[in-house]
Amino acid sequence: MKLNSLDPRISRAELPEENQYTPKTELDQWQTWEVFHQRNRGEHHTHVGIVHAPTADIALLFAKEQYARRMKCVNLWVVPTSAVYATSYEDSDMFEPGIDKSYREAFSYKNKELIQKFKSEQAEQAAH
Amino acid sequence: MNQDAIKDLLYRLADDELVIGHRMSEWTGLGPFLEEDIAFASIAQDEVGHSQAYYTLLHELLGEAIPDVLAFQRQPEKFRSSLFTEQPNGDYAFSLIRHFLYDFAEEVRLEALVKSKFAPLAELAVKLSREERYHQLHAITWVNQLGSATEESHRRMQDAVNAAYPMALGLFEPTEWNDILAAEGIMPREQELQAAWYLKVEEHLTAAGLTIPAVSDPSAFYGGRSGKHSEHLSKMLKEMTEVTTIDPTAVW
Numbered sequence: 001m002k003l004n005s006l007d008p009r010i011s012r013a014e015l016p017e018e019n020q021y022t023p024k025t026e027l028d029q030w031q032t033w034e035v036f037h038q039r040n041r042g043e044h045h046t047h048v049g050i051v052h053a054p055t056a057d058i059a060l061l062f063a064k065e066q067y068a069r070r071m072k073c074v075n076l077w078v079v080p081t082s083a084v085y086a087t088s089y090e091d092s093d094m095f096e097p098g099i100d101k102s103y104r105e106a107f108s109y110k111n112k113e114l115i116q117k118f119k120s121e122q123a124e125q126a127a128h
Numbered sequence: 129m130n131q132d133a134i135k136d137l138l139y140r141l142a143d144d145e146l147v148i149g150h151r152m153s154e155w156t157g158l159g160p161f162l163e164e165d166i167a168f169a170s171i172a173q174d175e176v177g178h179s180q181a182y183y184t185l186l187h188e189l190l191g192e193a194i195p196d197v198l199a200f201q202r203q204p205e206k207f208r209s210s211l212f213t214e215q216p217n218g219d220y221a222f223s224l225i226r227h228f229l230y231d232f233a234e235e236v237r238l239e240a241l242v243k244s245k246f247a248p249l250a251e252l253a254v255k256l257s258r259e260e261r262y263h264q265l266h267a268i269t270w271v272n273q274l275g276s277a278t279e280e281s282h283r284r285m286q287d288a289v290n291a292a293y294p295m296a297l298g299l300f301e302p303t304e305w306n307d308i309l310a311a312e313g314i315m316p317r318e319q320e321l322q323a324a325w326y327l328k329v330e331e332h333l334t335a336a337g338l339t340i341p342a343v344s345d346p347s348a349f350y351g352g353r354s355g356k357h358s359e360h361l362s363k364m365l366k367e368m369t370e371v372t373t374i375d376p377t378a379v380w
Contacts, residue, residue, distance in 0.1 A: 062163035065170050
């Protein structure tokens with residue numbers, strides 16, 4: 001018996017009704033590549049996702065269609081996922097400060113307000 | 129400029145794009161794997177988009193019907209596409225080689241059309257050429273990879289070249305307007321385009337370890353340019369127009 005489908009493309013292919021293919025074993029696939037996308041020249045490349053591909057040039061082919069089709073892009077990078085050396089989530093404690101170190105965090109300086117205050121003062125003086 | 133010659137040329141360009149674009153789109157959802165499925169469908173969509181651009185010129189400058197009518201409501205014998213583009217899909221290797229041979233023919237044509245004395249077509253050719261760069265990159269990358277990856281991939285690609293190459297010559301079937309278009313500086317003669325195309329495809333296929341077969345009768349796949357099509361086109365159009373035929377006046 002041939003596979004009969006509502007999709008004429010499937011019926012045309014005259015596939016056997018029973019699936020003859022044995023599923024691939026887990027992880028028996030192409031390697032993955034991390035895709036980095038750059039919106040404008042000079043800006044940082046941003047990680048946007050992954051593609052499966054056998055080689056770097058094919059990974060770039062796919063990256064272009066998956067991740068640069070609907071948004072502005074001037075440059076793409078692909079990096080083998082295996083090349084990424086990462087911290088472990090089990091070590092994520094090390095990102096938590098043991099004691100208060102907010103003095104190290106630049107966002108504790110309220111520069112923006114000071115600058116705005118200075119600017120409005122300047123503007124006021126100029127108006128007089 | 130000879131309006132009939134331009135009209136015939138635009139129909140050839142548009143119909144080739146629509147028919148091959150539809151054939152390529154038939155792989156959507158059935159491609160060999162997800163990423164390639166998306167890439168191939170996207171190229172298919174580009175080709176259909178090119179056909180719409182050519183149909184728009186026919187409508188706006190030469191008084192033909194609107195693009196939807198030209199695409200969905202013409203009889204097969206009105207189509208000026210080559211027999212090559214209407215051949216049904218089979219092995220994915222055939223579709224890849226057809227895409228490779230077709231997109232290089234398109235590149236050669238667009239390079240010539242950029243210099244066309246028919247200004248609207250020259251302007252359009254500049255725009256379409258931009259999309260062709262990715263199409264060529266996609267085609268060359270796969271031909272290189274599969275031409276020599278494994279024994280099986282090489283065999284399937286070579287079989288595809290043997291089948292598709294003689295058909296592809298139909299893309300350069302000369303028409304009655306061949307000399308007029310060249311004399312008026314609208315487009316070079318088909319023979320000239322074919323020679324330029326041969327140099328490009330021969331170079332890439334050889335580099336990939338693939339051989340171009342000897343062709344005893346180069347005109348074996350002629351006929352499409354005068355509307356003499358195989359049953360493949362009528363079957364394809366019947367399927368493609370299945371929904372619009374139910375109500376051709378429906379608004380989408």
